[in-house]
Amino acid sequence: MSALNPASHGGLSKPALPFSPVTPLIFAALIASYFLFPNHLALATQILVLMIFALSYDLLQGHAGIVSLGHAVFLGLGAYGSAILARWGFTDPLLGLAAGASISALVALVLSPIVVRGSDFTRLLVTLGVASLIHEAANRMRDLTGGADGLADFEVAPLLGLFAFDFEGRTAFLYALTVFALVYAALWRVTTSPFGLALRGIRENSRRMPAIGSPVARHLAVSYLLSGAIAGVGGALLAQTSRFASLDMLGFERSAEIVMVVTLGGTGHIAGVSIGAAAFGLVKDALSTVSPRYWQLGLGVVLMASVFLARGGIGGLIERFGRFGRRA
Amino acid sequence: MTAALATTALSVRFGAFQAVRDVSLSVRAGARHALIGPNGAGKTTLVHALTGSVKPAAGRILIAGEEATGRSEAQRVHMGLARTFQINQLFRNLTVLDNVLLAVLERNRRTAVFWRSVRNDRAALDEARSCLAFVNLLALAERPVAALPYGSQRLLEIAIALAARPRVLVLDEPAAGVPAAESAAIFERIHALPASLTVVFIEHDMGLVFRFAERITVLVAGQILTEGTPAEISADPRVREVYLGRRGDHAA
Ligand SMILES: Nc1ncnc2c1ncn2[C@@H]1O[C@H](COP(=O)(O)OP(=O)(O)O)[C@@H](O)[C@H]1O
Ligand SMILES: [Mg+2]
Numbered sequence: 001m002s003a004l005n006p007a008s009h010g011g012l013s014k015p016a017l018p019f020s021p022v023t024p025l026i027f028a029a030l031i032a033s034y035f036l037f038p039n040h041l042a043l044a045t046q047i048l049v050l051m052i053f054a055l056s057y058d059l060l061q062g063h064a065g066i067v068s069l070g071h072a073v074f075l076g077l078g079a080y081g082s083a084i085l086a087r088w089g090f091t092d093p094l095l096g097l098a099a100g101a102s103i104s105a106l107v108a109l110v111l112s113p114i115v116v117r118g119s120d121f122t123r124l125l126v127t128l129g130v131a132s133l134i135h136e137a138a139n140r141m142r143d144l145t146g147g148a149d150g151l152a153d154f155e156v157a158p159l160l161g162l163f164a165f166d167f168e169g170r171t172a173f174l175y176a177l178t179v180f181a182l183v184y185a186a187l188w189r190v191t192t193s194p195f196g197l198a199l200r201g202i203r204e205n206s207r208r209m210p211a212i213g214s215p216v217a218r219h220l221a222v223s224y225l226l227s228g229a230i231a232g233v234g235g236a237l238l239a240q241t242s243r244f245a246s247l248d249m250l251g252f253e254r255s256a257e258i259v260m261v262v263t264l265g266g267t268g269h270i271a272g273v274s275i276g277a278a279a280f281g282l283v284k285d286a287l288s289t290v291s292p293r294y295w296q297l298g299l300g301v302v303l304m305a306s307v308f309l310a311r312g313g314i315g316g317l318i319e320r321f322g323r324f325g326r327r328a
Numbered sequence: 329m330t331a332a333l334a335t336t337a338l339s340v341r342f343g344a345f346q347a348v349r350d351v352s353l354s355v356r357a358g359a360r361h362a363l364i365g366p367n368g369a370g371k372t373t374l375v376h377a378l379t380g381s382v383k384p385a386a387g388r389i390l391i392a393g394e395e396a397t398g399r400s401e402a403q404r405v406h407m408g409l410a411r412t413f414q415i416n417q418l419f420r421n422l423t424v425l426d427n428v429l430l431a432v433l434e435r436n437r438r439t440a441v442f443w444r445s446v447r448n449d450r451a452a453l454d455e456a457r458s459c460l461a462f463v464n465l466l467a468l469a470e471r472p473v474a475a476l477p478y479g480s481q482r483l484l485e486i487a488i489a490l491a492a493r494p495r496v497l498v499l500d501e502p503a504a505g506v507p508a509a510e511s512a513a514i515f516e517r518i519h520a521l522p523a524s525l526t527v528v529f530i531e532h533d534m535g536l537v538f539r540f541a542e543r544i545t546v547l548v549a550g551q552i553l554t555e556g557t558p559a560e561i562s563a564d565p566r567v568r569e570v571y572l573g574r575r576g577d578h579a580a
Contacts (some may be wrong), residue, residue, distance in 0.1 A: 194433045194449065195442035201430045204419035210419065211379065212431040212492055213405030214439065216495075226442070 014205045020273040023184075024319050026278075027266040030177055034170075041169035043241075047281035048176040049238045052183050054092035054265060054277035056230035057258045063191055064223035067120050069130030069255050072227040076237025078139065078252020080145055083245035086112065086154035093175070095238045104232025106226050107134075112221035128252070135250055150246030151239075163213050165241075172241040179237055183230055189268050199223060260299070264306045265313050272315020319327070332357040332526035333378070333409070333496045338372070338387030340377050340550075345374040349550040350386070354542075355496070361528045362541035366570060370550040371530045372414055375500050377413045380404045392495060404437070412485040414504050414530070417472045423449035425469040428456040431491035450452055455513035459487045472526070479510040483517065497521070499529040503536070504572060515540055534571075538562065 033044050037315040056072045078100030085099045114126055138145045145151065159162040163171045190196055198219050201209050214226050248254065256279075265276020283302070287295040306313050331354040340348040355361045363371050373486055376382035380558045384406035389396045391407045395486045399407065419427050433439045433535060447453070460466045463483040468476060473484065482502060489497055502518060515536050521527060523553030531537050537558070538542060544561045546553040548570055554561070 008347045013441075060452055189445070191446075192445055193442045194439045195435065195445070197426060197430050197446050198439035200422060200426075201419055204421055205380075206415075207415055207416040208488070209434075210381065210401035210420065210433045211411055212406065212412075212488060213402045214434045219439065223441070223487070237497045 001125060015270055017259055017328070021322065022064045022275070024069045025272060026274055027181065029278075034173060036167065038170075039260050041173040043281075043285055045173045045176045045241045046238070047168060047278055048180045048252075049234050049241070050232035050261065051274050052176075052180055052278040053231055053258055054238065054261045054273050055183055055270065058225040058265070058270065059187060060188065060316075061229065061259070061262060062273070063196065063199045063203075064220055065225070066220060066224065067123055067259075068115070068126050068127040069259070070127035070129075070134075071227075071231060072250050072252070072254035073131045073134050074231035075235040075238065075254060076134075076138070076245075076247070077104045077107055078232030078237075079239035079245040079249045080151070080235075081232065082236035083151045083154050083239045084144060086156060086240075087151065087263065090156045090246065091157040093156055094239050096156070096240055097179070097233050099235025100232040100239075101232075102232070104235070105229040108225045108228030109221075112224045115224055116217050124258075125274050126278060129256075131250070131255060135247060135252075138250060140249055145245075148247060150244060152244050154243070156243070156257050159172055160324075169241070176205065176241060179233065181235065184270065184274065186230075191270070193197040195219070195222070225319040245306070260303055263313060264302060266315025266318075267313070269312070269315025269318070272313055275319060276314045314326045329357065329391070331355055332359070332392055332512065333528065334390045335378070336388045336390075338374070338377060338389065339385045339560040340373050340382055341385040346385075347375060347550050348384070351550075351552055352545075353545060353552070355390075355526055355528055357495075357526055358523055359526055360540055360542050361526075362537045362544045363528060363530045363547060364532070364534075364537055364544060365547035365553075369547045371547055372500055373550075374547065375411060375498050375530070378498060379409060405492050405494075406511075408493075409475045409498070410492040410494035410496070411498040412500060412502055414500040416481050416485060418481060418484060418488070420474045421471050421472060423472055424465055424476065425453075425456055425462065427473060428459050428487050428491050429453060429485060431488045432456050432459070435492045456491060459490045462520075463487045479506050479514070482506055482514060486514075486517065493568075494525065496528065497528040499527065501530050501532065503531065505535070508533075513534065 037044065053075050059072065060066050060068060081099045081103040082096030085096055115123055118126070134217045139147055156165055159171060159175055164169045198214060201214065202216055202219060205288070206216065235249060238249065261277050262273055263275060264280060265274065266272035283298060284295055287298045312319065333355040335351055335353045338348060338351045339346060351374060363374070365371055373382060377384045380399060391404065391409050394407060396404050396407060406512060419430065429446070430454060432455045433449070436452060438449065438452065456464060457469065460469055462484055464482060465487060468480060473481065476484065486499070486502060499518065503514045506514060507564055511533065518527065518529065519540055543555070544558060545555045546561065546567055553566060553570065554564055556564070
């Protein structure tokens, strides 16, 4: 497939190539981890969810240029959506994914008119405000959401009716890996589509866009909706693979965390963001088993490094390295 | 015959300051119509109001007889009104080709497509290339805009506007900041535009205005001072006073 050939992408303007030769390495590492760390598949699955969530937020911030401090709302809605559906007896995992995507897309659709308009600052406040409203609503609706205790009393049927979710988490990992691959491919496609070009246009010169007849607000609303739907898929996957849905999945900490993850990975760079999310998940797990305080300290250092030393994050490093390699 | 572009008693205010005052303008289809006037006369503001990036305080705008006053800037483009900017408004980190391709895709309303590669749209690519060929930029199609010489960037401004396939094209100082030798080349391209296209342009160089315009509107302090043929305008003592007065004894 020519889609997998980075050279075929050369037509789109150069900076911030969304598809990079690093992509095969990412998937090779993910597949290798299945064989190399069979005892850590639960962690690996959580990291895949984080990678999906990061890609969904990158579509919003990196490609559409919309900052949000409430993106975890869509992760949480996806998690609750699939968990609640499973509690009602609809335990098919793919149905759960579809439900997670739909409910998040629906809420994004409702919110988009207020998020799309306004400056970065108003967007931060609005998304923050909406997120805390939804968090509180989920907390109050105990019958539906389990309140502070969350939801754990649901089943997940075998995938495609064939592959049961085993105790070692093998099915869960391979399931998450497949969904990640699909999301990765989908994002690559979206960002190299006519729609993706329009998003680049908005970031490059939002003033010129209406002067060429562009429905800027609609473009932004569509990317908000797509981004919400993908986060919803991630949330559903999280609930299904961890057998748990809880308030923290739509909380502020997750929303803030994903902004950091995407900054570290390099906004607008799909491969960089994926690697950034994986690195973040690994380091967080390693440091927080030592001490939560180390984690906070490490996080601070890594973030400052990514802002001051490596502009453009990991994606920026990949691009610079790639250019260096081509010259040599 | 209905005018290609018309305004009635159009006014624009910035707070207490009235930048455009009671402008009633009628541009015939296929015209080459110049808008002149000293700096700060309100020419650019009038263009903003025509195209919809600034909301008028009063008055109406008609495009080919159709009411455009309440329409958004993007809607007016789809009604057939495109413009260029006095200060370049380009997509600087995109290639020259992608700048024009984006405009073609927006006109086609193809930018809603997110499931196919932008490179698959052969028809749109061909059209973008033909817009570039018209302004002699095809050889630079794969360059990023930021690497383009300034004069070529001014031509790209025009190519992007042409990609909207306008019926009326408004050019705000298309040769602004370009050395005299190159500005003639830019106007030569404007002159080569199809005769059916209505062109309104702002220009300071009177030589170019008299050479390329068949009708001239003079704007002073937001108001129309007069309108006429090049011969009438060059003979009008009030116009001479505005222009000579600025350069001459009133300059201090
Ligand atoms: N956004 C704005 N806010 C306030 N005043 C403005 C604004 N834009 C233009 N003006 C003023 O309106 C007048 C007309 O400006 P402009 O339309 O740019 O003139 P021209 O294009 O004829 O040189 C100037 O005095 C300018 O300072
Ligand atoms: Mg001006």
